[in-house]
Amino acid sequence: MSEPERTTIEIGDGAAIPRAEDRGLVSAWWLALIGAATLLVVLPWIKPDPYLTILRFVPDGVVITFKVTVLSISLAIFIGLVTGLGRISRNRFINLIASLYVEVVRGIPLLVQLFYIYYALGRLVRVPDLVAAVIAMAFCYGAYMGEVFRAGIQSIDYGQSEAAQSLGFNPRQTMTYVVLPQAWRTILPPVGNEFIALLKDTSLVSILAVSDILRRGREYASESFNYFETYTMIALIYLVITLILSKLISLMEYRLSYYDRR
């Protein structure tokens, strides 16, 4: 008699999705950062003629890019908080205004809005270009932020609000002392991602003649005709900045997820 055929089931480690703490995952980020940073150092060192000149030309653009990004994100977070609260408001009028703002802004391409706000604002009030650019960016990103805030607030279990109210908190107190502090934990990582997205989108303000990284690079390229070299350097600068920022954000995310990991 022959042995009955046996089926063997192979048992692996069952890791369908690698975990965030997995050391092997870090390599992509490290590879990109080290690659970009090395190129940023090595290229000007080997061929200083175009590359070093470009690196010398661009830094004030980096400052402007950061200025626009930080100012717009602060303003956008504020607008986003107001919009997010407005979107979950029981007051129909406030709710309608907030929803209308979000719908309109999300339906128009960022570039078109930038042009529109920049030149429309110019006709109405006298504002410097940087301020106009910041207002335009904040206006656009405020709507995206509003949705992030709304989602964050709605992610807090309704039982929390009920518990607070049963302890005699009024709706405003419930929001400020119970819901928002918990919602921050959910909101912060996407806000960080929006920050990076905003930083990249500030390259759009170069069309408004704001001298950011891209505009500085284009000015250099249009004079020297070194288009390839210039855009290589600009891409690398953006890449290094966003890689570092994204690492900071994932670190922040890691620390904020302490209670989930426990």
Add this chain to the structure above:
Amino acid sequence: MNNVKNPFHLYLEPTGDVKKKLASLFFDFVLVLTCVSFTFFLRVFLGDGRWKNKHHNLCCGEAMSKTLFAAVSLFLLTLCGAVYAETTIVFATDATWPPMEFVNDQKQVVGFSIDFMTAAGREAGFKPVFKNTAWDGIFSGLASGKYDAVVSSVSITKERKRVMDFSEPYYTVRQALIVNKASQATSLADLKGRKVGGQIGTTGYFAIKAADGVEAKSYDEVGLAMEDLNVDRIAAVVCDDPVAANYALDKYKDRLKIVAVIESGEAENYGVAVNKGNSETLALINRGIAAVKAKGIDRELKEKWIGQ
């Protein structure tokens, strides 16, 4: 091909590299032969299907082969038409520079340079095709072969000559300073510490950068700079004088004025830019420009587009 005067024009006038044209003729001939033999192959082996069972015949019978034959002949005819057409030169132009080149209300690219090159094409026997291209990067597109030449009010400068070849000059301009009607400034020197705008990569912008103490601000299009000047975000704009006249005397005539021609700058000449070493195209364009100038067409065009 509506304005073909002489169908054999290309082969009668040895304007360019004869060898290249012979090679392309030979290539066309081979292509024709291939097409003809392919058609015959279809007719004989697939068309009547005598060598195969009727049911397995994929290409079904006489009708199909006739259609195929007709299609291939049509293709060959168009091919022959293309072979005998005039040389086409594709020009890139940034149509945001009125009155030299701009898009009119019928969405056509028009202007002095456009008319000039069309006339030059008529004289020298090439068909100009104008491709509206953004100014910033227009020269990199030339280098990568997206078009044959750039006719976009390009002033001939030493720096540009290093990387590309220029035709004979076809128009002469100076840099003009435009300010708001209320402004007291009469030269760039009066604008120390203020922002002055120009289009990126233009000689006007370079003039601003060369001036001491003036903050240079570059725009993608000169029209955007004019609008920023109109709303007082910047103190002045520097650009070529025909363009300055178009904005300050026409579009914004209530708000802006031309105060000066930049003192340091000598006269600049517009030329058509081609890639380094593209002598064939350059010769054709130069011949056109010379003929247009000799016939006095340029004066008519100047009157038509620029006036004064």
